[in-house]
Amino acid sequence: MSLSLSFTHPILSRHVYSAVFPPPRFLFLSSHIPTTSRFPILYRAPQRATALSATAATASIFRDTAASASVFAGAYALVFTFNILTQKELIQQNLSRKLVHILSGLLFAISWPIFSNADEARYFASLVPLINCLRLVIHGLSLSDDQSLIKSVTREGNPKELLRGPLYYVAMLMLCALVFWRESPVGVICLANMCGGDGVADIIGRKYGSSKIPYNQSKSWVGSISMFVSGFIISIGMLYYYSALGYLQLDWGYTMHRVALISLVATVVESLPITMLIDDNISVPLASMLAAYLTFGH
Numbered sequence: 001m002s003l004s005l006s007f008t009h010p011i012l013s014r015h016v017y018s019a020v021f022p023p024p025r026f027l028f029l030s031s032h033i034p035t036t037s038r039f040p041i042l043y044r045a046p047q048r049a050t051a052l053s054a055t056a057a058t059a060s061i062f063r064d065t066a067a068s069a070s071v072f073a074g075a076y077a078l079v080f081t082f083n084i085l086t087q088k089e090l091i092q093q094n095l096s097r098k099l100v101h102i103l104s105g106l107l108f109a110i111s112w113p114i115f116s117n118a119d120e121a122r123y124f125a126s127l128v129p130l131i132n133c134l135r136l137v138i139h140g141l142s143l144s145d146d147q148s149l150i151k152s153v154t155r156e157g158n159p160k161e162l163l164r165g166p167l168y169y170v171a172m173l174m175l176c177a178l179v180f181w182r183e184s185p186v187g188v189i190c191l192a193n194m195c196g197g198d199g200v201a202d203i204i205g206r207k208y209g210s211s212k213i214p215y216n217q218s219k220s221w222v223g224s225i226s227m228f229v230s231g232f233i234i235s236i237g238m239l240y241y242y243s244a245l246g247y248l249q250l251d252w253g254y255t256m257h258r259v260a261l262i263s264l265v266a267t268v269v270e271s272l273p274i275t276m277l278i279d280d281n282i283s284v285p286l287a288s289m290l291a292a293y294l295t296f297g298h
């Protein structure tokens, strides 16, 4: 009988599996998985190993709770800061909104390594966008008034705007953390294009976008080109960050070509005249996710 610590399941089924069988306290007998069994037979570790695992699990919970609180505080501080800058007329409201759009998601993805290595860490990280979704709904329905939030993330200061672009955006952050997390390049590439690429396209396009795209007069060539370039650069930067921290092992020649293709797909989708049908904060991340999943396979 050989003993080996291994998962042989793809991410999602492992994700479901680890929700049912919390890994820290169990050893997996992969050599004993009957061909018909969907889950490995579990062997309860000796009492001492269980005690050590319980201590480790407790430490992980404390760490992840502190990380969630810190990231939430960072989110609140970011929005508050840009509200002050807008109120003091140091930056225009449109630029404030776009910088919050660019920085929120990228800083959220950059924060993921501060969470523990426990499988449950992604749930703690996802609490931050979840709470922000609730915040957007509450203020979007005018159940409460938060002028700091409204002025920082709406175009014209109408609270109802919070229920569209910003809400879809934060929902995508939660989806990327829950489904892809740190072990997959898909989530970070998606956020790099939705937050970085789309945000830069807006800033550059508004300022320099005189030459419009033939099939969409509200978008410009320079805006789309800047989306492609910034989406590609930020994606590579995020992948290098996660690779340097040991979460991803990448063949960079292969990766560069795939990331360029994904950023091209995101740019083309963003340029389409479909915003009346589907918000950019839904179409761009979903297109990026699909393209990234098909090219990276996980």
Ligand SMILES: Nc1ccn([C@@H]2O[C@H](COP(=O)(O)OP(=O)(O)OP(=O)(O)O)[C@@H](O)[C@H]2O)c(=O)n1
Binding pocket: 101, 165, 198, 201, 202, 203, 204, 205, 206, 209, 218, 219, 220, 221, 222, 223, 224, 227, 270, 271, 280, 281
């Ligand atoms: N490829 C692009 C994208 C944007 N823009 C410029 O940026 C403005 C706003 O772009 P858009 O993506 O529509 O941003 P919003 O929808 O206003 O903001 P958000 O995506 O955050 O909802 C456009 O009107 C256009 O002037 C551009 O020229 N070319």
Ligand SMILES: C/C(=C\CO)CCC[C@H](C)CCC[C@H](C)CCCC(C)C
Binding pocket: 071, 072, 074, 075, 078, 079, 097, 098, 100, 101, 103, 104, 105, 107, 108, 111, 128, 129, 132, 152, 153, 154, 165, 166, 169, 170, 173, 281
């Ligand atoms: C204006 C926005 C989208 C419209 O295109 C961005 C809305 C941002 C939310 C109000 C705040 C989201 C915060 C993130 C969930 C967490 C960020 C944490 C980081 C450390 C700042």
